[in-house]
Amino acid sequence: MTQTVLIVDDEPAIRELLEITLSRMGLNTQSAATLSEAQSALRQEQADLCLTDMRLPDGNGISLVELIQRDYPNLPVAMITAHGSVETAITALKAGAFDFITKPIELERLRTLVSSALRLSDYSGTDGEPSSDDAKTAQLIGNTAVINTLRQQIHKLARSQAPVHIHGESGSGKEVVARLIHQHGPRAEAAFIAVNCGAIPAELMESELFGHVKGSFTGAAKDKLGLFQSANGGTLFLDEVADLPLAMQVKLLRAIQEKAVRPVGGNEELAIDVRILSATHKNLADEVAAGRFRNDLYYRIHVIDLQVPSLRERLDDLPALSEAILSRISADSPGGPATLSNCALEAMHNYHFPGNVRELENILERAWALSEGRQIEASDLQFASGPSSSSAASSLSNLAAPALAIEEAFGNLEAYLEDIERQVISAALEQCRWNKTATAKLLGISFRSLRYRLQKLQLDD
Template identity: 55%
Template sequence: MSQQTVLVIDDERDIRELLTITLGRMDLQVDAVGTVAEARRALAGKTYDLCFTDMRLPDGNGHEIVEHIAANHPEMPVAMITAYGNVDAAVNALKAGAFDFVSKPVDIQMLRQLVRTALRLAEEKRSGKTAAKAGNAGDRLIGDSPAMQQVRATIAKLARNQAPVYIAGESGVGKELVARLIHEQGPRAAGPFVPVNCGAIPSELMESEFFGHRKGSFTGAVGDKEGLFQAAHGGTLFLDEVAELPLHMQVKLLRAIQEKAVRPIGAREEIPVDVRILSATHKNLAALVEQGQFRQDLFYRINVIELRVPPLRERRGDVPLLASFILQGLARKDGGRPSELLPEARQALEAYDFPGNVRELENILERATAMCDGEHIDAGDLMLPQRMPRADAATAASVQQPAPVAAPSPASATGDGGLDDYISNLERGAIVKALEESRYNKTAAAKKLGITFRALRYKLKKLGID
């Protein structure tokens, strides 16, 4: 097998020598140049397996090189060398098509890991393995609609680089599945995929959960603990509901992503981590930035590329395929034959808006399978909520705003339980009602109640609501 080759473009002699020596020890052949013009000549006369380019060059900049390689050598991964802490340059490089970036001063351990990942990706592109993996993994993303075909095509493209991806979409559309497919179709597929719901971690435990801690660093730290970043080393960290991160944690997360290193609580030194970041939320992250609830610098760092997953109501033609897939899965779990949708049931599903998207469809079909007689599901078995018929404004107002009912006074309502019990009962009733109206989607219920997801989880536990 011929020796793999790398092109290094940097006007600093020390950087060129460092990279040449380091890569040479990895049994790679290295050509090093110092200008854009020399780089263009090298690329015109030779095929390389990987390229490193500095941001600032005497006769141009690294973006020219990235764009040139993307247009003329799309199979070649290119990594940008940026100044320490220059997150804007790194983000712009990734948007231009760079595979990844390296910060000065160059960390040799991180450099070697990046090279191994990049060369593995290049080999997969040449052998066609990436396309094969895309076909197999994509089988789980059900739907033939143009919207889903576009999503699958975008996933295949995103899997080929290391740029952070922000997955936007409503609750229940399958954002975690999309993240898993990006991971599985890329060069990190052999590494871990670590999903974390940012809204489910108590604020006071977040730093320990993300970065780990050392024994004795705080009360209860009875041993060393590995954080989520370390657990995802060499793979992908998926930050679901990233909008739920408190501001103090957003600062720490930005630094970890930018410096590619974490410092466990109680540790003196940072630990290098090689992790690709994928994130998602059902909220409008740009609006939260404008409101000051989400840091703009972190938003731009995780939102290098945005992938929107369409809601089910925008791809109604996929409902029958999805329903068939779900029913077959339910049958395998129960060990029987899959139930069949009668025409009226199929039409009812295609006409329904699915505010809870694919997750709601799964719940509806699981319930219908249990309720139907025999192996056929009719429209009545689905028990879909009845939509309110259109009416004039006065009628709608009278329906939506029932006559006020006098609230019981605390004295009469509390009985022997006292005011605390009375307030708890009111809270319990409001929470149960919100859960029922949102089909037990806790995120949607929290939004109805005007509280955070974390606050709702606390109240559920406090009030003993299962």
């Protein structure tokens, strides 16, 4: 059945241009000049895509985006904005727009956007993880409240082209989340390219991201595609994006803004169609404040923020996670998958897991290698020397035990107590890698209380 696109713009010339272009793509079109006309058209006939201008005589396109998100959640909507209106585009994406296109409209860019948006209908009914034998297929294991919420957020974000910044502790599964956003979206059939920005030497980073032409530098024996080009039509996942050097951040910002890259030694820019997902275990806002991350790039990649919970926040998922990991690592051995004894599972419930799911995998792989039977016992588990949740307080005292010279408090009790508090909180922050949410949980206080104490003790730099 021929698909229909609703065009909402008060300029007749723009509507005509869009109608001609879309009809040549084999699509039906409906047109509306005002917000009220668009609302009436949505009620009368089902559309498969909506293209709306930002400024309308009786309202604005953001209002239409919000209405569609509320009443027609499976209808993708794209915003037409003025050239250079970055703030408007970001506002539209945050409101739920699939994507945006700027005036003057580039027809090739329009065709790409429309084709990508119309593919969303193929994925709108998927509720679980995609089924595939591909080892790259990601899975989100568990049924705790935080994981179910994350799963819902992933499905919603998969229907957009908005840049998403995924924040979470090391080993918590940020790349798994990025892969799921890709797998559930219209780019699922194209490439998912993951790159660890902290693992590439600074002198090779531009060539790795943007490619190079033969002879552009010593050792460039042939042309090389960059990661942006390899991900063309798909998704580029920039892991540990906070580790990018400032000079490289400028070039990344231009590539995202212009949707084009220039290979090292190349004479012209090459158009690219890539969705950007990024992640870091650091606090990007703090990195911006410290001058280590560009403010303009921050707003480009941080349109939507997605928090991945630590394993400590989802300990009830341990049985399901352990079962899945053990099934994988013991799949090739005879006698069926390995299992955990109740004592082993209880021991893991009492462990802090500073390395999150990645640490759980390492612990189980080591335990499986050391165990003598098919059941892993508590004695087979070799936890790291870090604290368990039940012994966090005692370990903090070992990390930063102040010298209790009582006489030093005489006449200056407040300063003395503040000094002890400063040492304890500093140790907790170090242990949690400056993740303030995790630090508050470790200390048994609210996030608001921690923030107040950090300000009072001048630790919130």
